[in-house]
Each structure stands twice: as C-alpha cells, then as structure tokens.
Amino acid sequence: MKRLSLYFTGPCQVSVQEEPLPTPAPDQVVVETQVSAISPGTEMLMYRDQAPAGIPLDETIPDLAGDFGYPFKYGYAAVGRVVGRGADVAREWHNRLVFAFHPHESHFLTSPDRLIPVSPGVSPEEAAFLPNVETAVNFLMDGQPLIGEQVVVFGQGVVGLLTTALLARFPLARLVTLDRYPLRRKQSLDVGAHISLDPAAPDVLGQVSSLVQKGDFYPGADLTYELSGDPVALDQAIAVTGFSGRVVIGSWYGQKRADLDLGGRFHRSRVRLISSQVSTIAPEWSGRWNKPRRLDLAWRMLQKVKPAQLITHRFPIAQASQAYALLDQHPDKAIQVMLKYT
Numbered sequence: 001m002k003r004l005s006l007y008f009t010g011p012c013q014v015s016v017q018e019e020p021l022p023t024p025a026p027d028q029v030v031v032e033t034q035v036s037a038i039s040p041g042t043e044m045l046m047y048r049d050q051a052p053a054g055i056p057l058d059e060t061i062p063d064l065a066g067d068f069g070y071p072f073k074y075g076y077a078a079v080g081r082v083v084g085r086g087a088d089v090a091r092e093w094h095n096r097l098v099f100a101f102h103p104h105e106s107h108f109l110t111s112p113d114r115l116i117p118v119s120p121g122v123s124p125e126e127a128a129f130l131p132n133v134e135t136a137v138n139f140l141m142d143g144q145p146l147i148g149e150q151v152v153v154f155g156q157g158v159v160g161l162l163t164t165a166l167l168a169r170f171p172l173a174r175l176v177t178l179d180r181y182p183l184r185r186k187q188s189l190d191v192g193a194h195i196s197l198d199p200a201a202p203d204v205l206g207q208v209s210s211l212v213q214k215g216d217f218y219p220g221a222d223l224t225y226e227l228s229g230d231p232v233a234l235d236q237a238i239a240v241t242g243f244s245g246r247v248v249i250g251s252w253y254g255q256k257r258a259d260l261d262l263g264g265r266f267h268r269s270r271v272r273l274i275s276s277q278v279s280t281i282a283p284e285w286s287g288r289w290n291k292p293r294r295l296d297l298a299w300r301m302l303q304k305v306k307p308a309q310l311i312t313h314r315f316p317i318a319q320a321s322q323a324y325a326l327l328d329q330h331p332d333k334a335i336q337v338m339l340k341y342t
Contacts, residue, residue: 003261005342006104006320007071011049015071016317016322021107028109029093030084033341034102037077039086040157040327040337041229042252045073047324050254072107073103079124080341083107099127106317106341119299125338129162129307134298135250135278141285142276143223143226143248145170150212152197152221154237155228156184158310158336159250161191163225165305167272168192176211176221178204178236179228181332188308199236201226208240220269226251231258238262244270248279248334310336317341 001021009015024030045051048245078100082093089112098115102108104149118127136159145151151172156179159240164177168191177193179185185196197204213219220242226234227250237247238260260266276282314336315323323337 003105003107004172004317005073006075006317007070007073008046012047012328014047014321018319021146022083022109024086024109026086026088027111028086029082029089030107030109030122031080031098031100031110032083032107032122033078033080033105035079035128035341036075036339038323038327038337038339039077040334041159043074044327045252045254047328050256052255063119071179073105076101077128078102078104078209079118079127091255092130097124099130101131104317104320104339116295119303122303123308125311126302126306126308128338129159129302130298132159132162133302133307134295135159136166137294137298137301138278139225139248139250140166142239142274142282143225143246145172147171148173149222150174151223152208152212152237152240153227154233155190155226155251156196157227160227161187161306161310162307163227164188164193165191166301174212176208177221183332191305205236205239212240221245223248226342230254231256234258235260238266238271241271242269244276248274249278303318311338313337314340
C-alpha cells in the first residue's frame, strides 16, 4: 500500500511524495486521513526557514521526532478514519473517526493511545481545529481575564481569532483587536471583538489607549495578548498595557528578534510579560489541571465557537505547494487553509 506524504524540502519548498506504507504492527492501526489543517504561524516559520536551529520539531509529540533539518515532515492536525488494525487492537477502533497530532500525509500508522476519538456531532474539518482551540484555551488560562477588564489582542490569524472568540464569552469592559488585514479584522468583529484596528494606521496606539482608558488612575489595558508573530507588535503591546497589566506572549518568533523599549514607562509600570505555550500546563494550575482536562475543555469550546467559519481555502494534498505559497505570498486573502485527501 502507498501513501502520499508532505515534506518540507528547502526554503519555500514543499514536496508531496509517494512512499510505501508499512504493515501495521500488532499494536498499531492504519488511519486514512480525510483533512489536515495547515498552521499558518508555525508552519510558515518552517516554510521560510525561520525556525531556530538545534531544537527538536516537538518534544511533546511522538510523531514529530527529529529536528528542523531538511527534508522533514511536519503538521499536527490530522483527522481521519481507522481503516486497518493489528491483531492486538480492539475491534471498536475500526472505522472510528479520530484526531491525531500527526504530519500531513494520506495514511499513517500509529498506536491507539496516540489517537483522540472525535466527539459526536463534530465534523472532520471542525475537529482539525482542536490544537488551535486548545492553544486559545491555554492563552486564557495563562492570562486569567477578569470581569470588567479591558483586553487588547494583537494578531487575528487563526489562533488570534479563536482567542478573541473565547474572550468574547467573558463579561469584559472592552475587547480591542488589531491586525493588518481587512479580512481578518472583519472576521474578528464577527467572532465578538468590540472594535478591530489596523496596527499600521496613524496613531493607532493612541486610538487603542483612548479605548481602554480607565480615568487618570493608571490608564491602559489590563490584559494584552501578542499573537501576531511580529516582534514589533510586542513593543506595541507593552505600550498599551496599564500599570501592573499582563502581556501574554503567544507568538513564536523563531529566529526573529524583538527590539523592545524597556527604558520608559515599562520600568515603573510593573507590566508582567508572560510566555504562554500549549505544550505544557502552567505550574500554578498543575495541581488541578492536566492535559486531558484541558483537551476536554477544548472540545467543548470548539463546539461553541464553530471554527469552520474560519476556513477560507481547501486544497487537495497533491496541490499542497499552492496552499503554502498562498499563505506565504497572500496572507491577506487566507485565514485557515485545509488539505483534503478524499
């Protein structure tokens, strides 16, 4: 049996290659992929050769062993059906719709303990958003939004929009978002932002500050998220955050450096910078939270926010190079891009 596998083969190059699919071991299943979601943030770093050298692809996902040396497989949002199983695998796994943190390929072998059954009523395309919804849940856990707070979100890509959609469910005083692209700003309003601005507009920081004023007593945002992937935005995020405010940094900059102005108001404002990444649970929650509990919450939030509305393009796996070129060259036209296999 053959499978189609996507490889990152060089800067701005991907290749779909046909290769043999091994026979499953007694404790393995064969999954036939239906859809997989491209991560426009993380995968663009890899596509553009901006991922940092010398670190693993992902230490927490067994199917992403290795490092960022070309060629390599990547992807972590595959949804498909179990179409084969080894002798030791229970019969109930057959034909089950499952999610897997697995690279983009048409078929793959794995053990059942690495699969997550898709909740009833969730479509394959919606299920492919699970990692990004879990990331948004993690951002809220780390930022700890409170009733009546003024919240600003820089970046309205897929994760930024999902974070905004979850924040919109809180009784916040104000939810302001920023993104360069009109398509994303419109979608931001659709998912619940009170106002969405262009970060490149004249005096945009003045506009944001006027929106989150709390009077003369330490004006500024209570909570700010930097999710744009642009290091310049981190300086802007700090600038609009008020006294003792929190800045949650969810972006992964890769090799890009952040040039920050920490010599002005930041020094006296006790602004807290919080690194947030979904691979782990923050230590303050680990006594009562673990990854299965957070993942269960992500499933429930996924069904509430209905993320399929963020899909702008679908490409057959054979046209994957076009999908990545679209995200690289025309980010203003795309939000979530899906790869199809059937």
